[in-house]
Amino acid sequence: MQELLKAGRREVRLESDCEQLIKLIEEEDDWPAMAPELDEIKVLSSEFIDFSIAYIPRASNVRADSLAKGGRSRVFGFPFVNGFAPSWLAAHAGQEAAI
Known part of the structure; x- marks a missing residue:
């Protein structure tokens, strides 16, 4: 916010x-x-x-569900907070949504 x-x-x-x-x-x-x-x-x-x-509900939002699952599967060496999604995450979500 x-x-x-x-x-x-x-x-x-x-x-x-x-x-x-x-x-x-x-x-x-x-x-x-x-x-x-x-x-x-x-x-x-x-x-x-x-x-x-x-x-x-997450079931009603396939993209959010994909992002949440993808975020849990990645290991970060440092905390990262930003108003924009990293390019790799956006690309990954686009591929997941297309499946």
């Missing part, structure tokens, strides 16, 4: 296959271990003109 804001995006619809996370965000359930992250999500989401987050 921070990267989207930095890029000037002010309207966003996020989708996740983590139903529990969506419920935590939308229903504001009390989960003390996640409180700092949920607070950050609330602050960041308020900076968007239009913000929504929705649950989408």
Whole structure:
């Protein structure tokens, strides 16, 4: 969300296959271990003109499922966080989706 804001995006619809996370965000359930992250999500989401987050089952999103499985099968020597997918991952997902 921070990267989207930095890029000037002010309207966003996020989708996740983590139903529990969506419920935590939308229903504001009390989960003390996640409180700092949920607070950050609330602050960041308020900076968007239009913000929504929705649950989408992984079975309904073949590309996300392929990316998740591909990400678990790769071993990284260092943590990597970026707003853009590496070219090898995008190419791999395209091949998986075509199968």
